[in-house]
Amino acid sequence: METGSRWLAALWILFFAVLSPCVGSSSPQQIDPLMYEEQLLWVSGAQGEVNTYRIPLITFTSKGSLLAFTEARKGSASDLGAKFIALRRSTDKGATWSPTSFIVDDGLKPDGLNLGSVLVDDEVGSVILVYAICFHEYQCKPSSTMMVESLDDGLSWSSPKNLSVQLGVKAFAPGPGFGIQKRFNPAKGRLVVCGHGTLAGDGVFCILSDDHGRTWTHGGELKSIPYNQQKKALDFNPDECQPIELTDGTIVINVRNQNNYHCHCRIVVRSLDGGLTLPIDHLYFDTVLVDPAVAAGALQKDGVLYFTNPSNNQHRVNLTLRWSLSNGHSWVKEAMQIWAGPSGYSCMTSLDSGSAEDQKFIYVIYEKGHKDYDETVSFVKIHLYGGR
Amino acid sequence: MKFKRQRQTGETNGRTDRKMQVVVVLCYFLSSLLAVWAAPAADEVKFLPGLQKQPSFKHFSGYLNVANGKHLHYWFVESQKDPSSDPLVLWLNGGPGCSSLDGLLTEHGPYLIQDDGATLQYNPYSWNKIANVLYLESPAGVGFSYSDDKNYVTNDTEVSMNNYLALKEFFRLFPEFSKNKLFLTGESYGGIYIPTLAERVMEDSALNLQGIAVGNGMSSYEMNDNSLVYFAYYHGLLGGNLWSTLQAFCCSDGKCNFYSTKNQNCSAAIAEVQVIVYSSGLNIYNLYAPCPGGVQRLSIEKGQMVIRDLGNSFINHQSTQLWSQKLRGLASLHLSVRLDPPCTNSTPSSLYLNNQYVKTALHISPKALDWAICSSEVNLNYGRLYMDVRQQYLKLLSALKYRVLVYNGDVDMACNFMGDEWFVESLQQQVEVQRRPWIYDDLDGRQVGGFVKEFDNIAFLTVKGSGHMVPSDKPIAAFAMFSRFIKRQPY
Numbered sequence: 001m002e003t004g005s006r007w008l009a010a011l012w013i014l015f016f017a018v019l020s021p022c023v024g025s026s027s028p029q030q031i032d033p034l035m036y037e038e039q040l041l042w043v044s045g046a047q048g049e050v051n052t053y054r055i056p057l058i059t060f061t062s063k064g065s066l067l068a069f070t071e072a073r074k075g076s077a078s079d080l081g082a083k084f085i086a087l088r089r090s091t092d093k094g095a096t097w098s099p100t101s102f103i104v105d106d107g108l109k110p111d112g113l114n115l116g117s118v119l120v121d122d123e124v125g126s127v128i129l130v131y132a133i134c135f136h137e138y139q140c141k142p143s144s145t146m147m148v149e150s151l152d153d154g155l156s157w158s159s160p161k162n163l164s165v166q167l168g169v170k171a172f173a174p175g176p177g178f179g180i181q182k183r184f185n186p187a188k189g190r191l192v193v194c195g196h197g198t199l200a201g202d203g204v205f206c207i208l209s210d211d212h213g214r215t216w217t218h219g220g221e222l223k224s225i226p227y228n229q230q231k232k233a234l235d236f237n238p239d240e241c242q243p244i245e246l247t248d249g250t251i252v253i254n255v256r257n258q259n260n261y262h263c264h265c266r267i268v269v270r271s272l273d274g275g276l277t278l279p280i281d282h283l284y285f286d287t288v289l290v291d292p293a294v295a296a297g298a299l300q301k302d303g304v305l306y307f308t309n310p311s312n313n314q315h316r317v318n319l320t321l322r323w324s325l326s327n328g329h330s331w332v333k334e335a336m337q338i339w340a341g342p343s344g345y346s347c348m349t350s351l352d353s354g355s356a357e358d359q360k361f362i363y364v365i366y367e368k369g370h371k372d373y374d375e376t377v378s379f380v381k382i383h384l385y386g387g388r
Numbered sequence: 389m390k391f392k393r394q395r396q397t398g399e400t401n402g403r404t405d406r407k408m409q410v411v412v413v414l415c416y417f418l419s420s421l422l423a424v425w426a427a428p429a430a431d432e433v434k435f436l437p438g439l440q441k442q443p444s445f446k447h448f449s450g451y452l453n454v455a456n457g458k459h460l461h462y463w464f465v466e467s468q469k470d471p472s473s474d475p476l477v478l479w480l481n482g483g484p485g486c487s488s489l490d491g492l493l494t495e496h497g498p499y500l501i502q503d504d505g506a507t508l509q510y511n512p513y514s515w516n517k518i519a520n521v522l523y524l525e526s527p528a529g530v531g532f533s534y535s536d537d538k539n540y541v542t543n544d545t546e547v548s549m550n551n552y553l554a555l556k557e558f559f560r561l562f563p564e565f566s567k568n569k570l571f572l573t574g575e576s577y578g579g580i581y582i583p584t585l586a587e588r589v590m591e592d593s594a595l596n597l598q599g600i601a602v603g604n605g606m607s608s609y610e611m612n613d614n615s616l617v618y619f620a621y622y623h624g625l626l627g628g629n630l631w632s633t634l635q636a637f638c639c640s641d642g643k644c645n646f647y648s649t650k651n652q653n654c655s656a657a658i659a660e661v662q663v664i665v666y667s668s669g670l671n672i673y674n675l676y677a678p679c680p681g682g683v684q685r686l687s688i689e690k691g692q693m694v695i696r697d698l699g700n701s702f703i704n705h706q707s708t709q710l711w712s713q714k715l716r717g718l719a720s721l722h723l724s725v726r727l728d729p730p731c732t733n734s735t736p737s738s739l740y741l742n743n744q745y746v747k748t749a750l751h752i753s754p755k756a757l758d759w760a761i762c763s764s765e766v767n768l769n770y771g772r773l774y775m776d777v778r779q780q781y782l783k784l785l786s787a788l789k790y791r792v793l794v795y796n797g798d799v800d801m802a803c804n805f806m807g808d809e810w811f812v813e814s815l816q817q818q819v820e821v822q823r824r825p826w827i828y829d830d831l832d833g834r835q836v837g838g839f840v841k842e843f844d845n846i847a848f849l850t851v852k853g854s855g856h857m858v859p860s861d862k863p864i865a866a867f868a869m870f871s872r873f874i875k876r877q878p879y
Contacts, residue, residue, distance in 0.1 A: 048821040048842050048878045049791075074878045084878070086821075099819035107827050107834050 031304065031323055032386035033336045033362075039097070041068055041088050041365070042377040044077075047100045052077040053086065054344075055115045055176050055295075056365040056377045060351045062125045066090040067154045068365055069129065070377050071115050072102065077374055080138050082112045085131065089154050093351070094363055094381050103157045104131075104148060111138035113146070117193045119179030121212050126151050128213045130163070130174040130193050142169035143198075149213060163207075166216050171198040172205060176295050177242040177347050184249035187274030192219065194243045194253055194275075201228045204238045204255055206275045220271050220278035222255075236261040238269070240295040242347075246327055247303055251275055254298040254307065257291065264313035266291050268328060288331045292316055297346040301362060307331070308338070308346040308364055316373045319343035319366055321382065338364065338380060344373035360384055428561045430751070437745045438508040439499060444468070445516065447498075449750040452561070454553040457536030458528040459753065462558065463489060465498050465516045465523075475569035475598065475874050477519045478555065480526060480585075482576025482606070483698055484547075485727065485766035487531035487759070488523040491575065493737050496859035496866065497523070505739030513863035515870055520565060522558060526551050526581070529766040532741075532756040540763065543771025548584035555589065569598040571874055576803060576856065577700065579605020580772075583780035590787060599791035600784065601873055604803040604856045606700060607794070607811040608776035613647040613702050615807035617661055623675060623799075625664055633657045648704040659707055665801055666697070671731040672801040674855025679731035686715070693722040695764055696730040700802070703772070716768050727764035734761035781815055785845055792846040793873050797854030797861055798838060805850050809841075817843035826879040828868035837865040840879045849879060 042053035050072040057069040072084035084102035106112035116131035127150040134140040145163040150156060172195055179193035191209040196202055206219035225236040237258040243251050251274070255267040266289040270282035289296075289307060294316055296309035305328050311320035319338040322331045344367035351358040362382050369375030431450030435442060446466045451459040467474035479496075481488045493501040496515040499508035515521050525531035527547045529540030559566045572589065574582040579602050589597045606612060617638075621631050637653035638644050646658055666672060671679040685697045695715060702708045719725045728734055740746055741759040757763075774780075784790050794812050796805035823841035826849065827834055838850035851858050851865050859866040872879050 046820070049872075049876050050878050072878070099822050101822045102824050105824070105827055108829060 030386075031332070031384050032334075033321055033323075034383045034387045035336075035338065035380055036361070036383040036387065037094065037381040039094070039379045040368075040376045041097060041379050042070055042072075042086065042100070044375055047086070048072065048084075048102070050084070050086070051075050052374050053377045054367060054374050056345060056347055056367065057115060057118045057176060057178065058347050058349045058363060058365040058379070059118045059120055059127070059178050060349050061120055061127055061153050062122050063153050064091075064093070064351055064353065065153050066094050066349070066363065067118065067127065068097070068377075068379060069115060069118060071113070072100075079114065080111050080136055082106050082109050083114075085113065085115065085129070085148075087154065093361070094379060097379075104160060106133065109133070109140070111136050111140050114173055115176050117174035117177060117179040117195060119181060119191055119193060121181050121191060123181070123189055124212050125153075126212065127154055128179070128191070129157075130179065130207075132171070132173045135171055135173050135198070137171065137198075143171035144169065145172050145174070145207070147213065163216050167207060167218065171201070172207070173197075173240070174207075175242070176240060176345060177297065178349065180243055180245050180251070182249070182251075182274055183245060184247065186249055186272075188249075190274050192243055192251060192275040194241050196239045196241065196256075197224075200230060202231070202237050202239055202258065203227065204241050204253060204269065204278060206243070206253075206271075206278070208275050219275040222269050222278040222280070222283070231259055233259055234261055235259045238267050239293075242296060242298040243275075244298050244300045244305070246300060249274070252298075252300075252305075252328060253278070254289075254296060256293055256295060257285070258293055260293065263287050264291060264293075265289050266296065266309075286328065289322070295345040297348040297364060297366070299348040299350060299362060301350045301352065302359060306348060306362060308348060308366065310343045310373075311335070316344045317342055319346060319368070321364070336382075338366070339368050339378075342369040342371065342373035342375075343367060427564065431561070433749055436499075436508070436749050437743065438501075438506055438740060439510075443498060443510075445471070445498070449752075451533075451751075451753065452524070452554040452557040454550045454557060458550060459534055459536075459755075460528060460550065460554045461525040461532035461752070461756070462554070463492055463523045463750065464558075464562070465492075465521050467520045468498070468514070468517050471520055472564070473568070475519050475571055476565050477515065477521045477571045477573055477874065479515075479521055479523050480551070480572075480574035480578045480581045482574065482578045482581070483530070483762050483767055484577045484580075484770045484772075485527075485530055485764070486577070486698075486729065486762040487525050489525060489531055489741065489759070490734070490737060490761055491859075492523045493740070494860055495575075495857050496863070496870070497521075501736045501740050503736055505736035506743070508740075511863070513859070513867040515859070515867070517867070518871055519571075519874055520568065524551065524554055526554065527766060529757075529763045531759050531763075532750075532752050534753065534756045536755075540765045541769040541771075542766065544580060544584055544773040547581065548588060551581065551585045552588040552592075555585075555595065556592075559595070566594065567596060569874070570596045571599050571601065572597070573601040573603075575603040575605065575858075577606050577698070578602060579607050579803065579808075580774055580777060583777040583784065584774065586784055586790075587780045590784060590790070597790065599793070599873070601793040601795065601870075603858050604796050604800050604805075605794065605808060606803055607781075607808055608778070608814075609700075609703060610647045610776065611810045611814070612700070612803055612807040613704075614644060615810060616665065616701065616801060616804050617644070617646045617658070619801060619804045619806055620661060620665055625670070626661060630657060630660055634661070647702070655705060655707070658702060658705060662702060662707075666701070666730070670801070671855070673729070673731060673857065674797070674861060675799045675801055676853070677731075677855060677861075680733040681728075681731065685730070686718075689726075692724040692726050693718060694726045694728060695719070696728050698727070698729060698762070698767060698802075712768070719764055719768055725764045726760060727762040727767050729762060732761065737761060776811070778811075778815065781846070785815065785817060788845065790845060791873065791876060793849060793869075794846070795849040795851060795858065795869060797856060797858045798850045798852055799854065800856040802856050809848055809850075812841075812843070812846060812848040815843070815846065817846055819843055826869075828865055830864045835865070837862075837868060842879070847879060
């Protein structure tokens with residue numbers, strides 16, 4: 001009975017969610033994205049002699065500044081090894097950027113930090129960055145979930161706080177991408193950070209905070225099969241993920257399908273209870289979103305969903321922007337190619353100030369190269385309405 | 389004409405020609421063989437007194453002959469890791485007129501002199517753990533370096549030329565290192581030596597220059613003087629009254645000129661600053677270290693006149709100019725003059741290096757003078773031609789390929805960190821990474837080494853709690869910094 005009524009509720013929510021864009025103030029039918037500006041924020045081997053810049057994150061702050069983060073991998077391109085967290089900040093919506101700051105330095109760790117999930121708490125104006133250390137447990141143990149916070153618009157950062165005291169030491173790699181603060185009920189105001197587990201104990205896991213990041217608890221999980229066991233090709237292995245909130249309060253998580261279970265495409269899972277559960281009932285495979293197994297970008301803006309990934313079922317090339325006027329049930333046929341060549345992880349943000357100017361733009365950060373996708377980290381400002 | 393005739397007789401003497409060819413080819417083969425293993429066998433140090441166990445790496449000591457009968461003594465220690473692929477690092481101490489063997493024996497060499505002046509101990513943080521290091525005594529007149537004509541009057545331009553020629557001579561003797569990455573490094577007045585040398589080296593495509601590093605260097609006399617007064621006040625050395633006087637007479641609109649003031653009251657206040665910094669008993673090379681030997685800028689010891697002033701500060705002040713004039717006058721009257729850096733005990737190094745067995749082991753020429761840490765003759769007669777090295781740095785940076793490091797122990801007062809920080813800032817290069825702490829692991833775990841700010845191809849880095857001789861004061865931090873510098877790793 002209970003499941004039945006839940007289903008009914010979900011259907012109603014979906015119905016309204018589909019309907020809502022039509023009553024929105026913007027006119028999504030005219031969406032015709034145009035690359036307006038592009039800037040390389042990091043070049044591997046350049047700033048500070050860092051070997052490789054990877055795993056870019058981007059967000060607007062409550063005050064309208066843009067913060068771009070990336071892992072600065074000191075000695076090699078590997079996921080392991082010692083790193084800085086690099087930050088650049090723009091107070092003019094991406095036209096100019098501050099020099100790089102290294103806000104966290106893990107020293108000489110053989111299995112240092114990994115990004116990460118950035119989230120903005122609009123209720124208190126803070127920026128929170130959650131990341132992992134020792135995620136691969138290579139020459140170290142245990143893995144820890146860490147957090148740093150800025151209360152001054154990203155200018156200065158707290159020293160790292162170890163959340164494992166609250167969450168335990170199960171390996172958790174947040175994001176990569178942004179976390180969300182629930183804007184709609186259920187659980188308005190809640191902070192939701194989703195990520196994935198270790199390679200064997202993989203799956204999507206969310207952590208939640210109802211007190212602006214002071215304390216965290218475990219939320220929904222979508223475990224891999226077979227869980228905590230070595231995977232084989234084509235096993236069910238949900239991995240890196242990006243949550244977004246629909247205007248009806250539903251959390252939609254767009255997930256990397258690590259072992260190509262069912263398709264070379266994205267897994268989508270929903271939470272209707274503010275991130276407490278990720279029921280399998282609402283899981284589907286989005287066969288339009290062809291994917292080579294990568295961390296992708298997702299964004300909801302004015303009732304339209306946006307999605308970026310290297311659109312190719314084998315290789316990390318062809319970074320493409322798609323958009324959906326139906327909360328992801330279907331995607332508009334005209335997609336926009338951002339970069340034909342090697343391209344990897346991506347992340348998106350936009351400013352919802354209500355101003356006409358801010359309605360026009362979304363901002364993408366992605367790994368971009370000519371020979372390899374980890375050569376540079378690039379920032380793109382996209383005009384949604386063809387420059388008009 | 390000659391060539392033509394040979395061609396004509398070529399046919400009849402075909403066999404001789406072929407023989408000649410064989411000889412030529414053989415000679416060429418032999419000489420190329422020699423070129424590969426060309427390290428001058430005569431210069432190899434076979435047995436170095438004072439060591440409990442002879443080193444596992446090769447080391448050489450001898451002379452590099454440069455223009456006009458000048459012979460510069462070098463001591464070259466091969467890398468303990470992989471000499472053939474590790475970089476070659478030139479090291480120059482400053483002065484002007486002080487010996488780079490001080491760097492070898494008391495800073496970052498593989499074996500360090502002990503207090504007894506007879507024993508050497510291995511240094512676990514030696515820079516030759518990862519690099520081939522060439523210690524050069526320059527100019528002639530310094531240490532064991534000498535000139536046939538015994539003329540030791542020189543200047544910045546001549547020194548940079550002779551250092552360049554010495555480097556060329558080194559590669560002629562050791563061609564097997566000519567492909568290795570080359571870094572030029574130095575300290576103190578090396579702040580002038582290194583960039584002026586680099587300016588020549590970068591023009592020579594045969595030299596594989598990769599970068600330069602300068603520790604507590606003299607980069608600009610003006611900034612060095614001006615910053616020192618702030619440094620002294622904010623480290624609690626001057627007191628409120630003197631500071632107020634300085635502010636009143638040396639400063640206007642928030643800008644202070646302690647360097648070349650025309651104001652008599654300012655000059656008088658600066659003279660007071662100088663007394664406090666240089667003559668009150670403080671160790672100018674490390675504010676928080678004791679002063680070995682006590683402080684006196686000038687004294688007579690056992691009939692020898694001892695100067696403890698290298699003459700690098702407040703050179704524009706009349707009182708300083710009178711003082712150095714007086715020194716030169718006195719020095720010319722005295723039979724024996726010694727120049728010791730203040731608060732520096734060079735007795736162990738002097739005892740060791742003047743020992744006959746050591747000199748023989750190092751192939752020191754009988755024409756060389758007795759070894760002293762600094763040469764008063766070179767120092768007092770030195771022609772300072774560069775008041776700053778801005779143009780040299782800008783030239784290096786405009787090549788877009790050299791890695792430049794300006795590092796400063798942050799409690800040194802001889803070349804204080806702030807002056808060099810101002811200097812690097814004044815080059816107005818694009819900031820790449822904002823100022824931040826840099827960290828390293830020492831025996832107590834993870835430590836802040838100091839702070840670093842990175843610009844395009846040039847970094848300014850402090851070493852926290854270190855004085856002028858960074859590798860002596862903070863060997864672990866210095867080694868971490870050096871290692872990251874030559875390996876092009878992030879600090």
